[in-house]
Amino acid sequence: MDVFVQQLINGLTLGSIYGLIAIGYTMVFGIIGMVNFAHGDVFMLSAFVALIVFLVCTAWLGIGSIALALFIVMIVAMLVTALWGWTIERVAYRPLRGSFRLAPLISAIGMSIFLSNFVQVAQGARNKPIPPMVQDVIVLWTGPTGYTVALSYKQIIIMAVTAVLLTIFWYVVQKTSLGRAQRACEQDRKMAALLGIDVDRTISLTFVIGAALAAVAGTMYLLYYGVVSFADGFVPGVKAFTAAVLGGIGSLPGAVLGGLIIGLIETMWSAYFSIEYKDVAAFSILAIVLIFMPSGILGRPEVEKV
C-alpha cells in the first residue's frame, strides 16, 4: 500500500509531463492530420532554454528567490519555444501543404534530426546538470516496514503548474474565439475559410500553443530530474505520442488522460515488476488498448456520418 501510494504520486508527476507534451501532438494531428515527429525535440530544446535561462537568472542576475527564478524560466522558455514552434511550421511544414501525405511526415523526421543535432553541436553532447532547485519533501507517513511515503515540493509544483495551465488552455480552446477558430479548422478547413477564418494563421497558432505547452513540460522535466541532454527529446517524445494515441489522437482530454496512464503504468511496473521493462509495459498496454479500441480511449471513430 505504501509503495502503491508513493508510485501513484510519482506516476502522476511523470504523467503530467507526458500529458503536456501529448497535447502538442494531438492538436497538430487534429488540425492538419500530421504526426509532428519533431515535437519531442521541441520539448528537449525547451528544457535547454530553461536551463540557460535558469543559469542566467541565478548566476548572472543573482535572483535569490527560486520561485521567481522558476517563474521567469518558465515564461521565457514558453516564449522562445513558441517562436521555434512557429518557425518550424513555417519552414518545414507549410511549404509542403497540399503535397502528398508523407511529405510533411518526412520533413518532420528531418526537423527532429536537425533539432537534436543542433543542440548537440551548440550545447555539447554531455548531460547538462543544474544545481538542485527545490529540495524539500513532505513526509506523508512512515509505514510499519520503515518505508516512507513522501511528496516532494517539486512534485507539487509540477502537478499544480500542469493543472493550472491545462485549465487555462481548456478555457482558451472552449470559450474564446481563438479556440473556436481552432476547432472549426480542425473539423472543416474549407468551411472555416468561407467564414473568414485565416486557416494558415490558425495552424501557426496551433504550433505555437503546442510548443508553449511542451516548454512547460521541458521546464518541469528539468526541475524534476535536474539534468538534460540533447538526446532527451526522443524517449519522452515517443511516450507522449503514445499517450496521445492511447487517449485518442485528436482528443485533448484524451491526451492528458493518456499521459497520466502512461506515467502510471511506467512507475507501477517499475515498482512491482522490473524497471528494465517499464517501456515494454507501456507500449504493450498501448498495443492491447488499440486492438480493442482502435481510436483510443476518448477518440472518435475515423468515419463520421455526413
Place this chain on the structure above:
Amino acid sequence: MSDPTAPAREPLLTLRGVKTFYGNIIALKGVDLDVHQGEIVTLIGANGAGKSTLMMTIFGNPRAREGTITFAGRDITQMPTHEIARLNIAQSPEGRRIFGRMTVYENLQVGASLDGGVHFEEDLERVCTIFPRLKERLHQRGGTMSGGEQQMLAIARALMSRPRLLLLDEPSLGLAPLVVKQIFDVIRELNEKDGMTVFLVEQNAYHALKLAHRAYVMVTGTITMSGTGAELLADPQVKAAYLEGGRH
C-alpha cells in the same frame, strides 16, 4: 451577356470569362454573370453542370484560372478565401458543412466571428426568430440534427456575419417538401424585408425560378440562357429540360 431586365446600376458581383479547372479538366468554360444589389438571382442546371464549382470559384477555392471576379468594385479573383469572406460575402455551401462536433450556438458564434461578435446577441435573436427550431436546439451538437435543421443552421450561420451577398448552394437538397417551402419563404422574406442580395444555386428549378428576379441556366460549364425568373419558367426549352414531370 447583357440583360435588358437588369437594373442599370453597377452590379454587386460580376463574373467575366471565368474559367476553372480541376487539374486539366475544365469545369467552367468562361462564365459571365452579374448579381445586382437587392436581387435574388438563381442559377439552375443539372447535376455536374458546374454550379457548385462556380459558387466555390467566387470564393477562390478552386481559383479561376482565367477571367475576373469583381465584388463591390474590387477585383477578388486572386484574393485568399478568408479575405473574400471578410468583404461580407457569406455562403451556405453544398453539403451544408456545419461543424458537427460543435453546438448550434458555437456554429453561430463561428459564423459571427468576422465582426468580432459585437452584434452577436442581436443577430442570434434574429436567426432564432427566422428559424425557431434552432432556438430549441441551441446547445445540441450540430452533427446530431436532422438534414433540414442542419440546412437551417447553415443558412443561419451565413446570416450571422450580416452579409451583403448571400450565396446559397442547393438549400433544398434532400429536404422534405414542407421544409423546402419554409426555406424558400425565408429567402424571399430576407430579400423583401432586409433587402438582402441572394445568389441561389438550385436543382429544384421550379421553386428557384418562381422566387428569383433573374435566372441563369448552366449546362456543362457554360451559361446557355438567362432572363427573368418568369421568362425562363415559361420557356419551352427550360420546361422540357428542368420542369418536366411536374416536380412542383
